[in-house]
Amino acid sequence: MIVPEGWEFKKLGSVAELQRGFDLPSSKRVDGSIPIISSGGLTGFHNEFKAKAPGVVTGRYGSIGDVFYIKEDFWPLNTALWVKDFHSNDPEFIYYMLSNFDFKKFSDKTGVPGVNRNDLHIVKVGVPPYSEQRKIAQILSTWDKAIATTEKLIAASQQQKKALMQQLLTGKKRFAGFSEEWEEVELGKLLDYKQPTPYLVKSKDYSDEYATPVLTAGKTFILGYTNETVGIYQDDLPAIIFDDFTTASKFVDFPFKAKSSAMKILTAKKGFSIKYIFEAMQMLDYNVGGHQRHWISIFSNIIIQIPSLPEQQKIAAVLTAADQEIDALQSKLAHFQQEKKALMQQLLTGKRRVVLDSEQ
Template sequence: MAFAGGDIIIFKPYESESITLSYLLNSSVSNKQKYKFGQGHSIVHIYPFHLKKIEIVLPTLPEQKKIAEILFFWDKAIEKQEQLVEKLERRKRAIMQPIMRGKIRLSGFAIKWGDTELGDLLDYIQPTPYLVRDTLYDNKYPVPVLTAGKTFVLGYTNEIDGVFVDLPVIIFDDFTTASKFVNFPFKAKSSAMKLLKAKKNVNIKFVYEAMQQIKYAIGGHERHWISKFSYITIPLPGIEEQNKIAEIISCIDTEIDLAREILGAFRSQKNCLMQKLLTGKTRVKL
């Protein structure tokens, strides 16, 4: 038994495979039709009578079941890879937290750590010269446009002037305090982004990792770096120990990045397969 809220529409198929229908309703062909239904409204609502108008290519029931089996297999592979990524991220946190706090010391280092403000470790640069002008992105373009939020890469632009190349750098959202470590050329989307560069004898990778462990309560809609965040202190070892810890972080991140790349490949392959199977361009053998 399950309960559905007022904004949830429940469909019960007549003589069709429900799993295949769910894939069809989330296909690019169906989504284009749903977007049209939502246009012209300040608050978008899709109603049952809208969804009843969606036109789909529906194969025979045996073929529907076969398609559902194939796509469900890909969903399970994606789910398994997502779990692996989460496992690797949890392992990284378990390894790095005591190291980043100086509770576990690396062999060969004994100098006491001190607490240092972030503003004494990082210089900030305003993003104005590096802001993208046109938001008509295309994956064929060469320059990524970044945000410090979860999306990270918003798209790609063909604007080759004003590209930030003084790498590596930390991009910092001045309103949400989200941050990302970047080691490739890019353009920025938001003027609320701060570009943070390491000062002399500071390993930026180490500082970035320390920033990810900061628990910071965001208040109202205000900028945070200059007035508050830059005054937060982190435990800091000498530069040699910073460099060694950063090497460990990079090794762990390489494994996580590879797992994420595989996850992205699985999702792309499934989407490509969906496009072919759900439009009849590729037929399954029964």
Template sequence: MVPDGWVKARLGSVAELQRGFDLPSSQRINGCVPIVSSGGVSGYHSEAKSKAPGVVTGRYGSIGDVFYLEEDYWPLNTSLWVKDFHGNHERFIYYLLSNFDFKKFSDKTGVPGVNRNDLHAVRVWLPPIPEQKKIAQILATWDKAITTTEQLLTNSQQQKKALMQQLLTGKKRLLDKNGVKFSGEWRISILGELGDTYSGLTGKTKDDFGKGKSYIPYINIFRNSRIDLRTLEKVNISSGERQVQAKYGDIFFTTSSETPDEVGMSSVLLNHVDELYLNSFCFGFRLYSFDTLRPEYARFIFRSERVRLAISVMGQGATRYNLSKRQLKKLELNLPSVQEQQKIAEVLSIADQEITALQQKLGRLKQEKKALMQQLLNGKRRVVVDKKNMEVANAFSD
């Protein structure tokens, strides 16, 4: 069903795209004009090639992302920019292209790319100019909320990083349960004296597991400082292949990586589980007791900058960096009392909770905006346009 008042037109007659301009690094002069490549703003120059407002997308290399410029800019030759909006609302065109599936027109070559002539031939639905403006206004409010949340998230992450640097080095001391600042001396401990390592399902990949009848959760990959049981995969493992089970308080380290920054990345199991195993990509470290190092604190200390650097330099190899258990056991840790460890872990856990809440909010905003944008740009959800310029919150008409 055709939306009332809408027309279908070639994209080329709605928004004419043009290839960007060459600008070698040797010819760039420091300035305030953003240089826009297929991946967004990649630098600044003293001269602009295009007037604001502008809409830019990738021509090859990175395609699918669309950028809106509110200042004069220089589009690089890896991009396509809208040379002529043909009287249409610029920000509406930005959302129209943002909702476009560029990958359908990607060249079948090693480097992804799109041809502007192919894009120009695509037919798109176009509402009247007043409706374009209202749609752009509504979606802009979602963009503002997303940008605000992204900034809050960035600030929270930076604050946590600074807090970790202070708390995990003793530069900042917290108060104990009696309201007295911790003051005891920190002590150097050798990791190998605190526990011992154990291996995962050596040589096994997900497709190599046996044909047992029970599906067992196993640790395949971890990206956070705490193992998230909700994301663990389950595989069919025969009883003969089972080795040491992971348990509460175990610390895990990646055994190898293509970069030294990733080798020895750690995560801690802070849940009590019935049965859980490791894949061969990592090994476990089990503390003899929690009298010197608390698992809650280990979660943060092994992700701190100083300890991460100390572990990364242990990685050896040419094409891949491998971590030796023997070398890792030599790692020195400067540890406060377990009481202070618990207090530090509590404070940093609260910071993590705030970050997680913002990440979840940001994800919801992006999903809601995407769903709304699809409805508005195909006319399934109409907006009310009148002379009184109604508030955005009341601007919908199904």
């Protein structure tokens, strides 16, 4: 093992001593301003603290691998491990060091994931001098601030789009030049549907190097990429993919393969905007009841308000612009996160050395 100049390799226990958190049943919690930190992060507040700030907390069992930097006095719960003694090391550096640590490798082979602090304490870790620790922490915290700022911008843009939808898709706000009455039409009269059978992916051998995305209408959306060249849906785009069981839906404007036979592929009938209809579907307050298919028997009968095609297209264009702004911010966020991850790998191993203020 190559030791960077000026660094030492020490057992983790002599660098950051971990301690199990403290029991605090809900019945014994008293309203206050002291954060209660569990293996999953902030879980409430209490009127008494057990650990002084700054603090570093990670999961002991249940949720393993998340690491939290606490800037105020806190109560670490018994599901967590907290750094009892930093041994004169920089707490923020220790936070980043542990964030780069593979806790799951030490997880107990039981039904519930968990780690034993004694196993962690004997692991050798690279430790630079304090001045270099501080500089590394400052650099990485700058990236964290950029990430947090971008996340706030995304949340604000999403909220702005939601407000636009509330105004534009209900007719509360109309664009100049449009005054015709809106109609109420069933979704089944606006959309045609196709079964996904001809477009189902055959192999789960996905790779980011392949060209065609494999889609689900659920939260994951893109499950991976396939190299299959037959049965790619690409003829009638854009389209809506609709989960027949959960009623989740996604707007798709690129060729794809489908993962599940429970998906419906919806396309707009002539004279209607697929983007407008998709956005209107996102406004529906529909509660899924029981495990059944929904499109043909139920969902296609739901009525939405629909303006003339030119007004549909105008509304769709405004909401598309809002989507593009959100997409640009999300791409920026992904870039920041990837850059920070790569930088952590370099700085926390000594492969890339920082320039200290005294050396400038």
